[in-house]
Every structure is written in C-alpha cells, then in structure tokens.
Amino acid sequence: MAKCEEIVARCQALFEDLDFQAVRDWKDAAPGRKAIGYMPIYVPREIVHAAGMLPVGILGGGDQIEVIHGDAYYQSYICRIPRSTIELGLSGRLDFLDGMMFPSICDVIRNLSGMWQLMFPEVYVRYFDVPQNYADSVGGVFYANELAALRHDLEELGGMEITDEALRRSIAIYNENRQLVRRLYQLRAEAPWLVPASEAYLLLRAGMVLPVEDHSALLRDYLAAIELEDRPMRDNCRIVLTGVFCEQPPLPLVKSIELSGCYVVDDDFLLVTRWLTDDVPSEGDPIQNLAAAFLHKSMSTAAKYEPDLHEKGQHLVRAVRETGAEGVIFAAPSFCDPALLDRPMLQRVLADAGIPFIAFKYAENSGQMQPIREQAGTFADSIKLWSEA
C-alpha cells in the first residue's frame, strides 16, 4: 500500500504540472475522448462524466507561471486568476480542452466566458448560470432546463446520447467521491495534526484532473495510509479558513498558516468537491435530482444569495461550532468583490457569536509569506491566551 508521503507526492506532481499531462494521457488512451474545463465554484460534473468526458478543474496558473500575455488582457485592478487562465490558454497549455465552463460566480468569470468565445472560437464555451431563486417551481424549473441544455450540448459534442441510466451511474460515482471528501474533512476536524491543510488541499486538487474513480481510489488510499502515520499533535489553535473559493491561495500561504500555529479544520477550498452537501438520489429523474440538490442541499458562499437575513453568515458559525474551531481566518484574493464585500457581513455575524477572526488578502502569486505568518502567529497566540484566561 502506498504511503501518505507517496500519495501526497503524486498529488503535488499533478498540481505542479501546468501542461496537464495526466489529462492529455487520459485523452490519448482511447480515441475520441474529450475533456471539458471548468472554473470555480461549481458545475455538475456528473453530466460531463455521463457523457464519457473528463471534467477538468481550471484554477489559474498559481505561483508557478509567468504571466506574459495575460497582463495585456486585464487591467491592474482585476484579480489574478483570469489573467493567468488566459495565459494558460494562449500558451497552448489548455489546447487539449474541447470545452470550457464558466460558472456564474462573479462579473470577472462571467466576462471571461465571453473572452473565451472571442479568443478560442473552436472550443465549446458554456457560461453556467445557476438560479438565485430556490423555489422548485421557479428556480428549480429554470435550473433543470439549463441542465438539460447542457446535457444536450454535450450529447452533440460527444456524438452520443447521455442516458438517464448513465447519469444515475455518474451521480452514484460522485456521491461516493463526495463521501470520501467529507470523511477527509471530518477526520481533519477531529485530528488536524494527521491531515495538514496543505495535504488536504493537494488531495482535492488532484480531483481536478483525475477521473473521479481514480480520485476516489486515491482518497481511499490516503485515508487508509493516514491511520498508519505517526504524526505528533501540536499545541496549535484550530481555525476555519474562508474566502479561498476562487483564486487559489499559493501553497506556501496554506503552509504558513499552519507553521504559524493554526490547524485549519475547515475551509472553502475547491468547493466543487463538496458543493452538494448530501448524497444525490441515484434513483428517479437524474436531472431533477441534481436540480433539487442544488436548490436545497448545497453550500453557502459569497456568490450565492442567502434569502434569509438571519441565516446570512450562519454557515460560518456552524462550521466553527461543528469543527471545534476557535477562530476564523479570512483570506481573500485582492480585488475580489464577492469575497471582500461579503467579509464585513460575515465578520459582524462572527463578532455577534463571539468568534475571533483576522483578515488578509493574497494573490495566487504572492511570494512574501512573512507578514501572513506573523499575523497568523499573533492570532494563534491571542487565541491561546484567551482560552487560558
């Protein structure tokens, strides 16, 4: 059985490979295979899977890519992820993609979908609009029709029908994957010294490029391997990390938070892996089931409307309570309207609940970790002092 270290090393290699060799290999393994990229925060990967295609998470270039062309496409006051994504596209690193999906998360990603239409006319582009009205008869009908339209498009692109049976099978396969991710999160909340945030992140990141079946196997292996690890428990405080749902924080940032004395016990990394919070029924009408899951059993985040004023921000309070966290770290990408405008509201909710927090901004290519380490370190110390007082 693979050791933790080996599994994480494999994930790290997948993470660092901005040429997406794993996806290219998958495509080359059989004729006619197709890959569909998607950006944060959520797309129904089940439909892509049922079409026999590989859904591929595209999350910008991180801190490993030099943006040469991308800056000519974006003003300095727009966040980094779209420009490094354009860079990936223009430099041919995404030339294996047969389609690209842009979720309705913010104006930047929305407009990027139009840029993709203009710049890569040969690629199937879909802006994926999700309802902000959660009544089954209103938003539910709209969304089910949008899902059906996506299904239809992918049928055309792939030249084959996507049957209900295939969809149900894909739903079951993704249910299993989500269960494993939930187990990973649960384990980390219980024993964060066993699952460092950087490892959890890399494990989820692997799911952006691997077929879901392989990713589930990898998660299972990790969960088994971790049992055998002897990792010491430190006197760290426990925090929830929030705001990192789109532009990716550089890995050293995640590591810095931990090195400064904070265990991350929950976060909003790569929400697509956990967006649906419960199993989607794998019986019955698969499109209706996916729609209902989105409306009634999905996560809260800045891009999603919270109709109930009193519920606003409570997801964060619950995350803190359920994981036994002692504080919250708000990390937001610079120039990110959704994360930064949400922040004061969430902070007021936390303040009312007596939960301490700190906040900072980052960019995917931030290099200087010292200030963040100091800020997080001071936060950890103050939490400890507070809990001793």
Place this chain on the structure above:
Amino acid sequence: MSDKPANQSAADQDVVKDDSMLKQKAMMAAHYDRLTEAPAAGHKVCSTFVPGNLNELLMCFDLVNNLPEINAIQNGLRKLSGDYVKEAERLGHSEDVCTYVKSDIGMMAKGNLSPNGKPLPDPDLLLLSYTGCFTFMKWFELLREQYQCETIMLHTPYQADGKITRNMRDYMVKQLKEDVIPKLEKVSGVKFDIDRLREYLAASAKAEENLVWVLESAKRRPSPIDAYFGGIYYIGPIFGAFRGTEDAIDYYDTLREEVQQRIDNGQGPITPEGDLGEEKYRLVVEGPPNYTSFRDFWKMFYDEGAVVVASSYTKVGGVYDFGFRHDPERPLETLADYCMGVYTNLGLPQRVEMLSTYVEDYEADGLLVNSIKSCNSFSAGQLPILRAVEDRTGKPGAFIETDLVDPRYFSPANVKNRLESYFQMIDQKRAGARPAKAAGGAA
C-alpha cells in the same frame, strides 16, 4: 462648493441650460422631495438598481423609487463621494471593491443626506434586481443588514450566448408572478392591476421612441448632441424614477424639439461653455464616466473638438436603439426582456458587435474605452473588446483609466495625455500615415 445651493450639482454649474435641462432639474428636485417626504406622506420607498429598474411595476404599487446608484452619481458630481468612500473604508470595507457601494455605505453612515439636504428615508423594501452585475447582490445584502427590511431577489439570467432563450424569459416571468409581485403587494398593501402596468408601459415606449431619435441624431455631421457627456443628462429620466410617467414623455418631447432645432440651425452639441465649435473628432466611448471631475473630464474632449457620437454607458439602463420597446401587450415578458437586454447583461461578443456597429453607423474615428476601476461588470474584458473592435472596424482605439466616484483614481494629466495622443493618432490616420496601435499603455 459651499456657495452653491445643495440641490445644484457641480455639473450643472454655469452650464448653458436648455428647457429640457431645466425641466429635468425640476423633476429631479421634485423626486428627491417626494422621497424625503415619503414617510410623512405615508408613501413607501423601494430601493432598486438602474440596470433592471422596474419603475413601471413599482408605480403600480405606489412605491417611491430610490436608486442608490443615482445617489452615488449625485455625490460624485457634488464632490462628496470621496469622503463617503473613505468613510466606508474606515468602517471596514476593502479599498479594492466597487466605489458605488462604498459611496452609498459612507453616505448612510454620514446621515444619508439627499441632494435637497434632508435625510433620505429608510427603504421599506429592497428590490434586488440582479441584472448585469454581481456586486448588486452584495450591495443589497449590506443594505438589508442595515435596514432589516423585506428584500426581493429578481434574478436576471445572463445573455452569455447572445440571445434570450425561452427558459430565461419563463424563469423571469415566473419570478415576477410568484415572488416579486406578491411581495410588492404585501409591502405596499396595493393590489396588482395589470392594466395599470400596461398603461405605464405604453408611456415608457413613447418616451423611449424619442430617446432613440435623440441618440441617433448623432449620426449626423455635425452631431447635434454629445452622446456621452450630454447623453448622461438625456438618459436621466428614463433610467431613473421617471420611465412610464407623463413627465418623462414631456421631457423627451421637449428634448427632441431642442435637438431638432439644433439640427435645423446646423449646431453641434451644447457644452458647459456653450456650443461646441468645429467638430474635429467623432468617438464612440465604452464604459462609465468619471463623475468626481465630470466637468474637467468633459472639457478635455470639447476643448479638442471631440464629440462622443455613441456610448455604451447610455445603454446601461436599457438598450433601445436596436428595436426593443416596452410592450404593453406582453407586460411581464417585456419587463423580463428589458432586464435581460441591458448593456451589462450582454455577452462580450454582443458588446463587440454593438460597439463596432456604432463606430461604423455613426462614422466615428474609433473607440475610446474609459475603464473604471470599480466596475468589473464593465471593465473585465475591455482590453480584448477594444482590440476586437479595432480589428473589425479598422479604426484605432484608445484606453484610459478612471473611476466613477472615487477621486483618488482620476489623474487629469494622465487622462489628458492619453487623449491627446489618441487625437494625434487619429490625425495621422486621416493623413494617411501608417495606422498606429492603441494609445492605451495597457493595450
């Protein structure tokens, strides 16, 4: 600024005034009085947005329409927004986010004073018409937190593929029927009357007809109007709280007559310093203006004889010049189509198409982009839009950067320099010199 009456905007100062301008000023003053007196008069107030502004529907419920974006503009013009933005930042808002929101939040924190000097009432209702801008949701969530009032989400799907599908329209109509209208009835206590809505929609269409006529008058040489700096006045009533009213019909009748007069006299656009002399450059402008130095900004154009003949900003509260009119025969569908059709709800290829059409149909010298630091809805993608329009039309473009209401992001020397080099580039192009590339450094 202190020597001016509170309800006189900086942009109005010394401006040579036509009847239409005086009329609009009176309409605005009356509207702000109506707003500030609403609680005493027993009227309910609804805040909503300019793109996706359902004024006719709100009128059916006797609700007074308050538009925070217009308040932000007023505060920009009156040079108050800078302090408001700083106040919001002091209260914990990031320097990175949209300054319209911060101007509004800062204004609330500092007494929420309307241009008439009296405090604006707390809204009874927030109609979160979620159209063409994601920031709107955060903005009204913030207001909801403050006012704790009924908030209605009306989600407008985006025209990503350049068309309105049946699913999109049905979704909007259902939201109107099953959610928006019942909540409006509940808050206002007024029963919905679809015939009343039809009447208002018919009135809207009349005014829209004249607005389009006025905007299209800029196809003439010389253009009798400036469709950006002047255009901002022309869209005021129809984008604000007057669409669907008799006042708006009168205003656009008057405006049309005035413009006709200018055409008959062979006059160019009116500027704050009188008639524009020779029309030297004809531009299409993409993006909102800067409001904190509106006059100085405008002067940089008219001093050079530059006229804006078409702009996307004058389409942000509704695109009417490609045939859409509010249609009383399809009252709810037409509201849906209106929302989905506003400029910022259009896909980028549609925007390119529209701007290129403007450059061609209005015989412009090229496209100028004013990129707004605040506004991702406009700004993200403007550089490729500029290039695509240049390619499509063969006309040179240019790129400048300012902000709507944050004076810290208006650098006059910089903007002026870029404009001057753009005008030179146009001259060279006319003289048959080799076409140069965009003047914008970022391009």
